[in-house]
Amino acid sequence: MKKFMNTAETMVAESVEGFVRAHETFVMFGPERRFIRRRHLTSGKVALISGGGAGHEPMHIGFVGHGMLDAACVGHIFTSPTPSQIIAAIEAADTGAGCLLVVKNYDGDLMNFEMAIEMAGxxxxxxxxxxxxxxxxxxxxxxxxxxxxxxxxxxxxILGAAAERGMPLDELKQLGEGLNTRIRSMGVALNGVTVPQTERTTFALEPGEMEMGVGIHGEPGHARQPFATADAVIGHLCKTIISDIAVTPGARALLFVNGLGGTPPAELYLAYNGARRFIEESGIPIEHSLVGTYVTSLDMQGLSVTLALLTDEESSLWDAPVATAALCWP
Structure with a gap:
């Protein structure tokens, strides 16, 4: 295994320190470097906090800043941050209006964030x-x-933009829960993930194979299939997504093609082109787009397709200004 690192044990700490030093305009360490927070907090605004294991960068630390997160906690690679890290972020980020924690549905994340809420509630x-x-x-x-x-x-x-506009905690939670029902994603990979601590890949594929339905912790998917053309792969992802999401009249569709860590931009844009064509031919016009490497699984050569059906309010919140290391638009 060849990686640009000193030791597997220090890789996460050194990487996170480099991130903070590179993006000092947006972020700073919290006390004892237990979390990363916005450099400038807004008094009286609900604080948005998230986090997860390292290995998914730029998520979540790259989303800390104006219009998105107020703080993010980083665990070891593919390992949830501890309750003490989350509580420290709550203590620092809450400026009087409370905190909304955005948590990915994984057992470790749920357990530790729920424990932090119980202890700091x-x-x-x-x-x-x-x-x-x-x-x-x-x-x-x-x-x-x-x-x-x-x-x-x-x-x-979207929740970050709503919080910037002054939406209270209970309404933010309601907005997030409703939005979550109208977002669907599916991924595909051409190789497994090389985890530094073990120096092993999470799954191995033959030269003519691909893994359909992978997760962001290097989990294998539901099927190992023969490698196919990009249009065939993307068409399968889109068809599966469309069949699983309720399309309502007037919804504003957001198409997000995400690189999982080892896929070059040229291939991501090619995939976006095919996904957009397939989805629009299915009768869903695309109004918002995002293409890039944002939610990764270390060095996995793969991608995911996400379709979100937004309300008018959510569409406006998506377009609202954001200033973070990974997302930035006026």
């Missing part, structure tokens, strides 16, 4: 939105329900 107004946009988990019948994957970015962006 007497001192702060807290609530939680669980993101569960991944089609694949429900198709395989896993009991925990859908995983939270690339659609987490959309939830954090």
């Amino acid at each position: 007497e001192r702060h107004r807290l609530d939680m939105v669980i993101v569960s946009d991944d089609i694949e988990t429900s198709r395989t019948g896993e009991s925990r329900g859908r995983r939270g994957v690339a659609g987490t970015l959309i939830v954090e962006k």
Whole structure:
């Protein structure tokens, strides 16, 4: 295994320190470097906090800043941050209006964020939105329900914009829960993930194979299929997504093609072109687009397609200004 690192044990800490030093305009460390927070907090605004294991960068630390997150906690690779990290972020980010925690639907994340809410709930107004946009988990019948994957970015962006406009905690939670029901994602990979601590890949494929329905922690999907053309692969992803989402008249569609870490931009844009053509031919016009590497699985060569059906209000919130290391528009 060859990676640009010193040791597997120090990789996350050194990477996060480099991120903060590179983006000092947006972010700073919290006390004892237990979390990353916005450099400038807004008094009286509901604080938006998220987090998860390292290995998904730029999520979540790259989404800390104006119009998105107020703080983010980073665990070891593919490992949830601890309750103490989350509580420290709550203590620092709450400026009087409470905190909304945005949590991906994974057992470890849910357990630790729920524990933090229980421990800090007497001192702060807290609530939680669980993101569960991944089609694949429900198709395989896993009991925990859908995983939270690339659609987490959309939830954090829209809730972040609403918080900037002064939306109170209870309304933010309601907005997030409603939005989550109208976001669906599915991924595909051409290789497994090389985890630094183990120096092993999470799954191995033959040269002519691909893994359909992968997760962002290197989990294999539901089927190992023969490698196919981009149009065939993207068409399968889009067809599966469309069949699993309720299309309502007047919805404003957002198409997000996300790189999982090892896929070059040229291939992502090619995939977006095919996905947009397939979805619009299915009768869903695309009004918003995002293409890039935002929610990764270390070095996985793969991508995911996310379709979100937004209300007029959510569409406006998506377009609202954002200034973070990973997303920035006027």
